[in-house]
Amino acid sequence: MVALSSAIALTLPMAVAAGPGKHERPSFEQLDINGDGKITQDEMKARGEARFKEADANGDGMLSQDELAAKGSERATKHAAKMIERHDTDGDGQLSQDEMKAGMKGKKGHDRGAKMFEKADTDGDGGISKAEFDAMKEKMGERHGKKHGKKEQ
Known part of the structure; x- marks a missing residue:
């Protein structure tokens, strides 16, 4: 139980640095910093600290509202690009209402x-x-x- 609590606590900085909502999940290889085939608590902590520093644009050791918003905006931009890539059937770089509807068919929340x-x-x-x-x-x-x-x- 203590190990699980520690792991959750150590990943918190990653979630904070990613901003509100979902954050990108790192791969096993990204978390296994030394490449020994195991993820340690120190590696989890290092990953969280690195993500925090990445989001801390001015390097003051604090995340401002603007810094958090910038991180969220970065994720939103990536998400929008993926949506266009997946659903832009006519290749014009934009999504029509019909393309959006067609792309959502069968997906959770469609109706x-x-x-x-x-x-x-x-x-x-x-x-x-x-x-x-x-x-x-x-x-x-x-x-x-x-x-x-x-x-x-």
């Missing part, structure tokens, strides 16, 4: 909007009343609070 609408339309009349809207908003707020360890007040 998310329709499903959310159906859940909100509790009386099934094909429209969302103010009361249904407010109820869904409250339900989503409660779920969001639980997800992040917060309680609505």
Whole structure:
């Protein structure tokens, strides 16, 4: 248990340096700095420190909002490039609405909007009343609070 806690604590700087949301997961080879076929806690710590230093653009040992935002923007740019690469069927370097829809078919969340609408339309009349809207908003707020360890007040 102590080893697991330590491993989690040592990877925290990597997550912080990557900014909010998901971060790129390093490969085994990237973590096995000395190439001996094993990842040690020291190697995990070194990787986290390196990522932190990379994000610390001004070298002051602190991550500012701008530095965190820059790291997040870097990830978003990479993600956008991958999306275009995967879904740009006509090769124009842009995604049309049709290309986006085609690229999302079969993916988790594809019909998310329709499903959310159906859940909100509790009386099934094909429209969302103010009361249904407010109820869904409250339900989503409660779920969001639980997800992040917060309680609505």
